[in-house]
Amino acid sequence: MKFGVVMFPGSNCDVDCFHVIKEVLKEEVEYIWHKEPLRESKRYDCIILPGGFSYGDYLRPGAIARFSNVMEGIIDFAEKGGLVLGICNGFQVLLEAGLLPGAMKRNKNLRFICDNVFVRVENNTIPFTLKCKKGQVLEIPIAHGDGNYHIDKKTLKEMKENNQIVFRYCDEKGEVSEATNPNGSIDNIAGICNRRGNVLGMMPHPERCSEEILGSADGKLIFDSIMKYLKGE
Amino acid sequence: MGKKVDYRELGLTDKEYQLIVETLGREPNDLELEMYGVMWSEHCSYKNSKPMLKRFPTRGKRVIQGPGENAGIVDIDDGQAVVMKIESHNHPSAIEPYQGAATGVGGIIRDIFTMGARPIALLDSLRFGELKSERVKHLFSGVVSGIADYGNCMGIPTVGGEVYFESCYTDNPLVNAMCVGIVNKKDIVRGKASGVGNPVMIVGALTGRDGIHGASFASEELSEDSEEKRPAVQVGDPFMEKLLLEACLEILKSGCVVGIQDLGAAGLTSASCETASRAGNGIELDVSLVPRREEGMTPREVMLSESQERMLVIVKKGRENEIEEIFRKWDLAAVTIGRVTDDGFLRVKDGDRVVAELPVKSLAEGAPTTVNESKQPAYIKDVQRIQYDQIPVPEDFNEVFLKLLASENICSREWIYRQYDHMVRTNTLVLPGADAAVLRIKGTKKGIALTTDCNGRYCYLNPLEGGRIAVAEAARNLVCVGAEPLAATDCLNFGNPKKPGVYWQFENCIEGMSQACEALNTPVISGNVSFYNESKEKAVYPTPVVGMVGLIRDINKIVTPGFKKEGDLIAVIGENHGGLDGSEYLRVIHGRVAGNPSIDLEKEKAVQKCCLEATKQGILNSAHDVSEGGLLINIAESCIKGGVGARIELDSEGKRWDEVLFGEAQSRIVVSLSEHNCKLLEKISEQVGCKVLIIGKVAGKKLIARVDGSTLVKQDVAEISRKWRERIKCLME
Amino acid sequence: MFLAKVYITYKKGVLDPQGSTVKKALGTMGFDTIEDVRVGKYMEIMLEEKEKDVAEQKIKEMCDKVLTNPVIEEYSYDILEVRK
Amino acid sequence: MFLAKVYITYKKGVLDPQGSTVKKALGTMGFDTIEDVRVGKYMEIMLEEKEKDVAEQKIKEMCDKVLTNPVIEEYSYDILEVRK
Numbered sequence A: 001m002k003f004g005v006v007m008f009p010g011s012n013c014d015v016d017c018f019h020v021i022k023e024v025l026k027e028e029v030e031y032i033w034h035k036e037p038l039r040e041s042k043r044y045d046c047i048i049l050p051g052g053f054s055y056g057d058y059l060r061p062g063a064i065a066r067f068s069n070v071m072e073g074i075i076d077f078a079e080k081g082g083l084v085l086g087i088c089n090g091f092q093v094l095l096e097a098g099l100l101p102g103a104m105k106r107n108k109n110l111r112f113i114c115d116n117v118f119v120r121v122e123n124n125t126i127p128f129t130l131k132c133k134k135g136q137v138l139e140i141p142i143a144h145g146d147g148n149y150h151i152d153k154k155t156l157k158e159m160k161e162n163n164q165i166v167f168r169y170c171d172e173k174g175e176v177s178e179a180t181n182p183n184g185s186i187d188n189i190a191g192i193c194n195r196r197g198n199v200l201g202m203m204p205h206p207e208r209c210s211e212e213i214l215g216s217a218d219g220k221l222i223f224d225s226i227m228k229y230l231k232g233e
Numbered sequence B: 001m002g003k004k005v006d007y008r009e010l011g012l013t014d015k016e017y018q019l020i021v022e023t024l025g026r027e028p029n030d031l032e033l034e035m036y037g038v039m040w041s042e043h044c045s046y047k048n049s050k051p052m053l054k055r056f057p058t059r060g061k062r063v064i065q066g067p068g069e070n071a072g073i074v075d076i077d078d079g080q081a082v083v084m085k086i087e088s089h090n091h092p093s094a095i096e097p098y099q100g101a102a103t104g105v106g107g108i109i110r111d112i113f114t115m116g117a118r119p120i121a122l123l124d125s126l127r128f129g130e131l132k133s134e135r136v137k138h139l140f141s142g143v144v145s146g147i148a149d150y151g152n153c154m155g156i157p158t159v160g161g162e163v164y165f166e167s168c169y170t171d172n173p174l175v176n177a178m179c180v181g182i183v184n185k186k187d188i189v190r191g192k193a194s195g196v197g198n199p200v201m202i203v204g205a206l207t208g209r210d211g212i213h214g215a216s217f218a219s220e221e222l223s224e225d226s227e228e229k230r231p232a233v234q235v236g237d238p239f240m241e242k243l244l245l246e247a248c249l250e251i252l253k254s255g256c257v258v259g260i261q262d263l264g265a266a267g268l269t270s271a272s273c274e275t276a277s278r279a280g281n282g283i284e285l286d287v288s289l290v291p292r293r294e295e296g297m298t299p300r301e302v303m304l305s306e307s308q309e310r311m312l313v314i315v316k317k318g319r320e321n322e323i324e325e326i327f328r329k330w331d332l333a334a335v336t337i338g339r340v341t342d343d344g345f346l347r348v349k350d351g352d353r354v355v356a357e358l359p360v361k362s363l364a365e366g367a368p369t370t371v372n373e374s375k376q377p378a379y380i381k382d383v384q385r386i387q388y389d390q391i392p393v394p395e396d397f398n399e400v401f402l403k404l405l406a407s408e409n410i411c412s413r414e415w416i417y418r419q420y421d422h423m424v425r426t427n428t429l430v431l432p433g434a435d436a437a438v439l440r441i442k443g444t445k446k447g448i449a450l451t452t453d454c455n456g457r458y459c460y461l462n463p464l465e466g467g468r469i470a471v472a473e474a475a476r477n478l479v480c481v482g483a484e485p486l487a488a489t490d491c492l493n494f495g496n497p498k499k500p501g502v503y504w505q506f507e508n509c510i511e512g513m514s515q516a517c518e519a520l521n522t523p524v525i526s527g528n529v530s531f532y533n534e535s536k537e538k539a540v541y542p543t544p545v546v547g548m549v550g551l552i553r554d555i556n557k558i559v560t561p562g563f564k565k566e567g568d569l570i571a572v573i574g575e576n577h578g579g580l581d582g583s584e585y586l587r588v589i590h591g592r593v594a595g596n597p598s599i600d601l602e603k604e605k606a607v608q609k610c611c612l613e614a615t616k617q618g619i620l621n622s623a624h625d626v627s628e629g630g631l632l633i634n635i636a637e638s639c640i641k642g643g644v645g646a647r648i649e650l651d652s653e654g655k656r657w658d659e660v661l662f663g664e665a666q667s668r669i670v671v672s673l674s675e676h677n678c679k680l681l682e683k684i685s686e687q688v689g690c691k692v693l694i695i696g697k698v699a700g701k702k703l704i705a706r707v708d709g710s711t712l713v714k715q716d717v718a719e720i721s722r723k724w725r726e727r728i729k730c731l732m733e
Numbered sequence C, D: 001m002f003l004a005k006v007y008i009t010y011k012k013g014v015l016d017p018q019g020s021t022v023k024k025a026l027g028t029m030g031f032d033t034i035e036d037v038r039v040g041k042y043m044e045i046m047l048e049e050k051e052k053d054v055a056e057q058k059i060k061e062m063c064d065k066v067l068t069n070p071v072i073e074e075y076s077y078d079i080l081e082v083r084k
Ligand SMILES: Nc1ncnc2c1ncn2[C@@H]1O[C@H](COP(=O)(O)OP(=O)(O)O)[C@@H](O)[C@H]1O
Pocket: B123, B124, B125, B126, B158, B159, B160, B161, B162, B163, B413, B416, B417, B431, B432, B433, B434, B435, B436, B437, B452, B453, B477, B627, B628
């Protein structure tokens, strides 16, 4: 299978995603430079928009990166059903680009938060979570200053009806509450997908916990799910 | 151009001015004088410290680059090397904490990638006043966010550091940042302008009027009108620096680059004359070619600007295009502004007109160094003398323990490091919160451990011993995670060196550090001096911060401080003597900063050897050295981190109970291990010649400490954990 | 030449974490008559245009497309003619 | 009741990384008549005061003490009387 990892100016977790695909999954992967239009001939099976600070997060996180040359092709790729995974800043880019609904605000405490948190899998039917159980609790790091997800009530309701909420911040037992919400995100939302389920945006970093030596390998479930889906198993 | 510049206002002395005139054989013009002013400032010339710094041991079989370059380099085998340096940004941070700290981080990162290395970690060593006033909180909060935002945006994890809160730092906080990089030995570059005729390029950010005279600003005391010194504080642009980093690493790979140097203090002046001086060459520049951010800038402004996020690159002749191409890819400018010459002069032109012409050797290295008057200050005798019989032994040890645990200098630093991305690049195996951070080196079994340490109070009470302890503690922290200490970098934060008492502290700290570095075989490979950390006539504690790197050969053998298994035995490696001198206990409970702390380096060596050997044999389940707060706080931390209780049984051997529990005597490491491994540990300790004493067991959910058969402290671990964790948050929010 | 001053705030109904923090901070410093604080963005954009209409239309377009996120933000602006 | 609108920008000569990045981005998107962009903060502060003078004086004090750092920033404001 072939993965593409987009490099925006200011991307930081591009190398980390690359590492997981290449060294942990042992799959084919290449970087996609933001200035170049996405070439269909490359035939990616999954495209990752990595974390970091594209354009320094200036203006708003993701706001400038969404106008990169590469984005048009990615929107097209997504519309045709290609798998697109946006992690942290990548999630923010997807929101700004309108591939996912909603917007990000500063964390409620106005500070950057880097920590291990727990998230509950709310939807295990999409390509990215096939190998998870519904309600399964994953331990996974977050590292962001703007992860306070906002969406209007009406759309939120629709998203719930469409099963678009994929991850919610919880405690180690899977309890979702105010106390387990690190950043003020509406409804404790940590990750969402589009209606079709082929575009996932998540604030937590699965690439940071895909090897036991890093303290948790829960993140590997996401990548393994993608592989399972792609292989049609 | 108005009136003639007065050399005295530039901080030059009569003698220095005369020397300049003699060297030139003429009077310097205004621009030349200003260039001398910044280059011969303390910050750039180290004129008050150079003779003393010679005392440091700087050689070793692993040292590839010692002091003198942008950063030091130490060999970690397999053709790889670690590049590291620590630097202060104290004065800017006092005035604008967020930007001051941020640009400090930016500066130290550039020092690392200038050597051709990929920066892989940051650490920060901070000092503030007590967390009481709004001002101190504002400084603390701003500094931490500034460090966080810059490092996070760069994608370099901030993996460790330290922070102390003491009233002597109220007006003059210390903000020291350390950066560590990895490089293949064959890819190391140096800041040299070699090859006559080679083009000199300026790359990165545009040059603005900011930061003019920043170097001089760092070379004087903070005063009321420091607030007015506006241009000395700058706004950092981490995004620009990230682009600069990637572009620079890319041009270094291209083979077009001869030398590279960041533009830090004294900007273009310093970068050009230092690179020329290192190569024994000259440089000719045309300031009119320098891309600017503002209109109407004069040659003086261009030469002295300290605009951040810029580099000077010396390129192989004819390959400028390749450099420009790479910079264009990253949306950055790279412009040729001059060339390397053979005449040993820095010649500055504005178009066709020569506006300055100075000998680089004199400018870069010619500042006359001084050995200042040194005298033991009067306070030393007073503070060292302490009559313990006048200090009451507490009745309620539980209360004392809880108070200490909640001390700002002891409680968890989570509030700080939670704001730092400490995991990006997925190398951090031991996160902040342990004795040292550990990073893996992908593609190998190796790891490196990193720490910064310095107890300024010890240095205040006894600079010689304090200096020794700072080094010893750093090394010990590395050993605790299973790393062999390799080399040190240091940031010497002191008051006004013209004051004999301050200079005496300086001398003694350096002597102490040198002794310890020799004893522990950790040469000093880079460093930084920050003087004039004074305000209202009061100097900060002498604070020689030590940053250290250690090598772990097998990352599967890392040890962390948390207790792991119920039933494990708890042992102290080293002598279990107390020592209340300089302790946090004396300060917090009795309001005293007193005593005469000390260390026996031979014993220290043996303890470290024992612990390191035990980690190599894989018999330790945890290790954590005794530092601020003493033995009981140390054990409490291991309980909290492990989420288990412990039962401790101690024999006072006639000592005071408070001393037994809260004394901070050096050279002790508390470890836990399974019972059947105790014999092995004892064997190792006999071989290296140190003591090991079993003092308790990992058990239950409570921490129970008994001395001479009396239960002095009994606390629920979950309860103390919460208090310890939330303390700073409570004070700040 | 025109100078556009653009004011961006969160829409009504969108919680403003910065605003409430600033309000609290000001409160603890003794400013106790504060009813509400909202924190937004302020931009000054200098445009080399001849016609105010054109300048205005461009500013609007920038705001809608890039400078604000309509999901959470709203904006207003003033446009002044200036001489260099 | 008074509504103070406060505009905060970096002082002239101080680098404005957001501004220059936004300017560049707008440029590549085709907005090529932009001469300069500066990005600052905008605050709306609602004050429960009777006198405009008092409101103004308080706003000034807040700006000087808390809301800005005079070392690098400058501010201006408008104060309007409003009814709840
Ligand atoms: N300013 C800081 N930035 C990042 N990490 C910090 C900072 N201060 C302390 N830490 C981390 O908190 C832990 C405890 O620090 P400290 O009490 O100084 O340890 P020790 O006494 O073992 O030297 C260490 O892991 C250290 O790296």
